[in-house]
Amino acid sequence: MGKVISSLGKRAIRPFKEFNLEARSHKEILKENRVTSPWHESTAKIIKDSIRSQPDEVKKRLKEKDDILVDRLKKVYVTSKDVQPQNPIEGDPSRPLPVDRNVHLNPEFGYFEPKSVPYGKITLRDFVEVVSKHQQDPEVWTPKKISYEYKLDTALTEKLLRHFRTFVLIAPKDYKTTKITQSTLKTIPSTTPDSLKQLSQDDSEEERTKSKGKS
Structure with a gap:
């Protein structure tokens, strides 16, 4: 219930926040004296102590606007150009880079x-x-x-x-009735593929015998 009331309150306040938003944004951008970001307590203390130790003439100039400095800052700009390296890196023919981009x-x-x-x-x-x-x-x-x-x-x-x-498969002769334990495995030899075929043949013969008995 609290979440519903909170969302309804935000919807109700939103039109007042967005009222004349563009004009207020331009007004804030054109301001000359903007509110600066707050300093950390330790940083503010160092700056205040530094200003306090300066002569009165320096303190006065810090409070005034320096037009010359502002004009110089307006002339400062940065440009960027793509410069090709003078000595391009050449590949080693004895160790060429891979050209196959297929997924392996x-x-x-x-x-x-x-x-x-x-x-x-x-x-x-x-x-x-x-x-x-x-x-x-x-x-x-x-x-x-x-x-x-x-x-x-x-x-x-x-x-x-x-x-x-x-x-290979390790299995006793009567593997269908014998419970396989660690001691049982120690006494059973490894079964070769030929004996595996024999096991499958014995199983198929046993199933045929059972099916004939049922019929």
Whole structure:
């Protein structure tokens, strides 16, 4: 209720505030002796003490209007011109600025892959593909074949395939009825992709058996 009364009061006072506003504005602009902004107490004290210590002649001139100074101030003005630098900065041809302004999305592996890879090196994308192929079919994708296909050192390839793997599912044989705990995970071996396919096949066979029994 208070907000409504306050807004109504402001609406009622507004016409009186805006009455003859333009004429009052011009009158205020044409005033010679305007009210100056108030000083801070410490600043006012310093200025008063400084004036008090001046001779009487200086105090008298401070109160009078100096026409000569006013005329000089009227002649003071500032102009600005665009000046070209005498020695323009030249680009380094060995380190040219980028000219491609296209928006690039975030790379898949967190960095932009090189266009060319030297012998003995491999990109992260190819490395993930190699590890996945070796896990899916280790008899076909042997370390020797991978090292030959990707131009890698055979001993280094064997170490990489031994110590690095992609994410695999860890699940007990009766995973539908067994409660997964920390102690259970310690006793379960890592499931390879081949055994994952077997799990899915067992699940589908179990569902078929249940559907036949219901029918």
